[in-house]
Amino acid sequence: xxxxxxxxxxxxxxxxxxxxxxxxxxxxxxxxxxxxxxxxxxxxxxxxxxxxxxxxxxxxxxxxxxxxxxxxxxxxxxxxxxxxxxxxxxxxxxxxxxxxxxxxxxxxxxxxxxxxxxxxxxxxxxxxxxxxxxxxxxxxxxxxxxxxxxxxxxxxxxxxxxxxxxxxxxxxxxxxxxxxxxxxxxxxxxxxxxxxxxxxxxxxxxxxxxxxxxxxxxxxxxxxxxxxxxxxxxxxxxxxxxxxxxxxxxxxxxxxxxxxxxxxxxxxxxxxxxxxxxxxxxxxxxxxxxxxxxxxxxxxxxxxxxxxxxxxxxxxxxxxxxxxxxxxxxxxxxxxxxxxxxxxxxxxxxxxxxxxxxxxxxxxxxxxxxxxxxxxxxxxxxxxxxxxxxxxxxxxxxxxxxxxxxxxxxxxxxxxxxxxxxxxxxxxxxxxxxxxxxxxxxxxxxxxx
Ligand SMILES: [Zn+2]
Numbered sequence: 001x002x003x004x005x006x007x008x009x010x011x012x013x014x015x016x017x018x019x020x021x022x023x024x025x026x027x028x029x030x031x032x033x034x035x036x037x038x039x040x041x042x043x044x045x046x047x048x049x050x051x052x053x054x055x056x057x058x059x060x061x062x063x064x065x066x067x068x069x070x071x072x073x074x075x076x077x078x079x080x081x082x083x084x085x086x087x088x089x090x091x092x093x094x095x096x097x098x099x100x101x102x103x104x105x106x107x108x109x110x111x112x113x114x115x116x117x118x119x120x121x122x123x124x125x126x127x128x129x130x131x132x133x134x135x136x137x138x139x140x141x142x143x144x145x146x147x148x149x150x151x152x153x154x155x156x157x158x159x160x161x162x163x164x165x166x167x168x169x170x171x172x173x174x175x176x177x178x179x180x181x182x183x184x185x186x187x188x189x190x191x192x193x194x195x196x197x198x199x200x201x202x203x204x205x206x207x208x209x210x211x212x213x214x215x216x217x218x219x220x221x222x223x224x225x226x227x228x229x230x231x232x233x234x235x236x237x238x239x240x241x242x243x244x245x246x247x248x249x250x251x252x253x254x255x256x257x258x259x260x261x262x263x264x265x266x267x268x269x270x271x272x273x274x275x276x277x278x279x280x281x282x283x284x285x286x287x288x289x290x291x292x293x294x295x296x297x298x299x300x301x302x303x304x305x306x307x308x309x310x311x312x313x314x315x316x317x318x319x320x321x322x323x324x325x326x327x328x329x330x331x332x333x334x335x336x337x338x339x340x341x342x343x344x345x346x347x348x349x350x351x352x353x354x355x356x357x358x359x360x361x362x363x364x365x366x367x368x369x370x371x372x373x374x375x376x377x378x379x380x381x382x383x384x385x386x387x388x389x390x391x392x393x394x395x396x397x398x399x400x401x402x403x404x405x406x407x408x409x410x411x412x413x414x415x416x417x418x419x420x421x422x423x424x425x426x427x428x429x430x431x432x433x434x435x436x437x438x439x440x441x442x443x444x445x446x447x448x449x
Contacts, residue, residue, distance in 0.1 A: 005428055006043035007387070008036060010050040013359055014379050023053065025385040028427030032381055048389050051422055054359050055377050056088025056120075056386035057341050058366040060145075061237060061261065061309035063333065064090070064122075067113040068098025073314050073406050079119040079443060081338040081404035083432040086388030086421040088120050089376060089446065090337075094127030094148050095159040096313070101125070102132040102159070104142045111445055118443035120426055121386070123370070125182060128170045129160050136173050143447030145370055146179040146235070151219045152186040155284075155332055167226055175232035179448065180259065180369070182235045185219035185244075186211065186285055197328050204274045207327035208286045213241035216285050220244045224251045227258050235369070238263040238311050240285035242295030249304045259369055260304065262296050263311045264343045265334050269411065277325025280411045283311065284332040297351055300361060307365040308344055312337035317409050335410040338403060342419035345392060349418060355392060371448065385428035394420040 005025040012021050014033060022040055024032045034040065059082065065072040082090055092110075094101035101107050101124060114122060126144035128136065136147065147170055150161040162170075167181065174181050188211075196206040220236060224247060227234040236248070239262045251258050265283065270290040274281045281287060299305040313333025317323075321330035336343065341362060348358050367377025375384050395418050400408040424432040429439040 004043040006040045006045045007053060007389070008045055008047045009053045009389070011052045012379060013052060013054045013355060018052070018355065023379060023385070023387075025428040028385055028429070030379060030381055030383045030385050033379060048423070051389050052355065052392050053379065054355070054388050054390070055363045055379055056388050056424065056426070057086050057362045058089045058370070058376065059087050059310050059312070059337065059340060060091040060366050060370060061311045062090045062092055062337060063096055063313040064092045065096050065314075067109060069096050071316060071406070072096065075114045075117040075122070077404060077406040078312070078337060079117065079122065080437065082120045083424045083426070083437065084404050084421065085338040086341045086390055086424050087337070088386035088388070088424065088426050089123070090120060091123040091125060091145055091370065094125050095154060095156045098158065100127055100129075100156065100159045101144070102127045102129050102139070103135045104138045107139060107142055107144065114445065116441060118445065119431055119437070119440050120443040121446050122443055123446035123448065127159060128162055128166060128181070130162055130166055133166060133169050136170055140173065140177045140179060141449070143449055145448045146182060146233075147174060148182040148184070148237075150184040151222070152184065152188045152215070154184070164222060164226060168230065171226060171230040171232035171234070175230060178233070178371075180233035180235040182237050183219070183223050184238070185223060185236050186215040187219040187222065188215055201326045201328040202277045204271065204276055204278065204281070204327065207282065208271050208288065211284055211286050213243045213288065213292070216241035217244045217247070221247060224248075224256065224258065227251065227256045228254075231257070233257045233259070236260045238266070238285065238309070239296070239305060240266050240288055242288075242292040242299070245295060245299045245304055252304065259306045261307050261309045262300070262305050263334075264308055264336060264340055265411065266293055266296055267308065268343050268347045278411070279321045279325055279327055279330035280409055281334065282320070282327055282330045282332050283313070283334045301353075306369060308361045310337050310340050314405055314407055314409070316407055320409055322409060335405050335407065336412055337405060339398060339410075339412050339417065341388065341390065341421060342396075342417035343412065345419040346417045385425055387425040388421055389423040389425075390419055390421045392419050394418070396420055
């Protein structure tokens, strides 16, 4: 950590734009960004030519599942996949680990489980469930970044969904700490379409109809109301319904402290392409039609949607019903952590968006949301040397063998993507370099006090 490193490139993405220069790194921090011809005695130089140097990707929505469901993913595999994908910081969800992160004790069990296997940085979300309201104050003090709640069944029985009355209490507490409540926004109700899926469980169309946009729209309306009532920060995770954009836009215009993320799979895939039985695409809320998804891009453009997360939520192939293609029974969750950067860039580039916009959606805006904006998400003096060095022009086809997640199941297999990650640095240590892992365990546990 003590050695002085200089990374030289023709393309460094700085807050002032992409430019040629040298990044000086000392003690894991960027000590200066200097012109390419400036002196840098005493620094070991690494010239990466015209590869793009960008702030490391931050993924605020990852289900690592350890301890308890380490056979689904785990810190070792998730943080290695992250490093290979240019992701330098993850924030882990309070489920589907066992125990779930709903008390200080459980939080300590989780951080202990991560020891010795963090190859990138990792922070944690706590959880709100109906019976842990007394635990929340201590949990927030112990360093979680905020709390997550569900308005519908989470898929995990020991993480039951909350009602508005629980959330009012959680929000009041969160306001004290200026931390956000993350909400899975679907308010389910009995609908006749549910029968379609029972009759034809392999049909993607039946699955899509079984979780309509109206569920999301209603849940978001409720959260806007609670945000207005309490004045606390509300964050809508994985927005899929474009119909909800208008009410979010109005809430933001009103000055409510509401933020929104969408998932990369809603931006890359469309319902029209998903074959019956292709349960690797099952997630909730579901991937909707092309027309809906193009509206999400528009909302990203004007930042009604603040940023993009992976919602990486893998499960073993049997639980994904890969053999049977049964959408009704399959675990709802998409594995895509490793491919966040090329997936978003491939789809963004096609629509004329820039590298600067992609870097905001995958790093800078997320650092702001996490209140890490003074240390992460930018290449400038005083910031952590968490960097991704990649080739935004090179293409590759996702092969199962290249996947570092525990299970080689992902809807991205076979997709041609643009953007190859060549090197990843965490606190100035080269963790990943052209298919090789170098300095492992470079990641830190991030606590938010
Ligand atoms: Zn999730």
